[in-house]
Amino acid sequence: MKTDESSSNVSNALLDPSPGGRGAVSLKHRAYAELKSRILSGALPPGELLSERQLALSLKMSKTPVHAALERLEGDGLVIVTAQQGIIVRAITPQDIADHFEIREALETFVVARIAGRLNAEQVGQLKRNLVDHRRAIRRRDIAEHVRLDSEFHLLLCEFHGNREITRAMGQIRDKTYRVMHHISTRFPTRMGEALAEHEAIFSSLLSENGGAASERMATHLRNGVQSIYRRDP
Numbered sequence: 001m002k003t004d005e006s007s008s009n010v011s012n013a014l015l016d017p018s019p020g021g022r023g024a025v026s027l028k029h030r031a032y033a034e035l036k037s038r039i040l041s042g043a044l045p046p047g048e049l050l051s052e053r054q055l056a057l058s059l060k061m062s063k064t065p066v067h068a069a070l071e072r073l074e075g076d077g078l079v080i081v082t083a084q085q086g087i088i089v090r091a092i093t094p095q096d097i098a099d100h101f102e103i104r105e106a107l108e109t110f111v112v113a114r115i116a117g118r119l120n121a122e123q124v125g126q127l128k129r130n131l132v133d134h135r136r137a138i139r140r141r142d143i144a145e146h147v148r149l150d151s152e153f154h155l156l157l158c159e160f161h162g163n164r165e166i167t168r169a170m171g172q173i174r175d176k177t178y179r180v181m182h183h184i185s186t187r188f189p190t191r192m193g194e195a196l197a198e199h200e201a202i203f204s205s206l207l208s209e210n211g212g213a214a215s216e217r218m219a220t221h222l223r224n225g226v227q228s229i230y231r232r233d234p
Contacts, residue, residue: 117209
């Protein structure tokens with residue numbers, strides 16, 4: 001099964017875009033982007049004890065930008081820094097995920113109810129391309145691409161609604177749930193196909209201008225995601 005062999009796609013979006021990277025600032029951004037990508041992809045799993053020295057060696061940089069990156073990751077809730085145990089990759093509990101999905105259900109059921117029947121041709125095309133690419137990723141059993149496209153589908157819907165606060169909140173939630181989506185898809189590959197089928201049902205409701213059905217299908221989709229956390233290993 002294909003998983004994240006490289007973290008470059010996640011990292012590139014977070015790198016300092018300025019020419020030359022402005023020295024130390026660029027190193028801080030690069031360290032943050034790379035370490036965040038490793039955590040989100042599971043390369044640095046929950047509970048992993050981190051060493052600034054070892055991370056600096058692996059990133060081929062000094063400890064200073066790595067230390068700054070870890071402080072930022074602590075603010076993101078991705079690592080825990082304690083005097084007793086040191087630096088540990090923070091585990092996401094089932095309650096954390098249930099809370100996140102509850103927020104998403106409140107936001108996203110509202111969004112799809114409002115945009116049903118109001119999508120323009122370009123927006124419909126974007127969603128169709130997402131679904132086609134998603135289907136291709138699942139055929140390849142590409143978990144990283146599945147998670148990316150799954151997130152993209154939801155973010156597109158929020159962007160089409162046009163409420164920037166909802167889009168911003170969704171972006172924050174995406175980072176916090178990425179690791180769990182990756183974990184669930186690895187343990188239960190059939191969930192990937194189920195999620196895609198649910199996306200297609202939501203899309204169908206949007207095209208048919210049935211906001212009530214779109215909202216209900218979105219709620220079911222997100223609740224199914226929560227329930228996946230409690231499945232037993234096959």
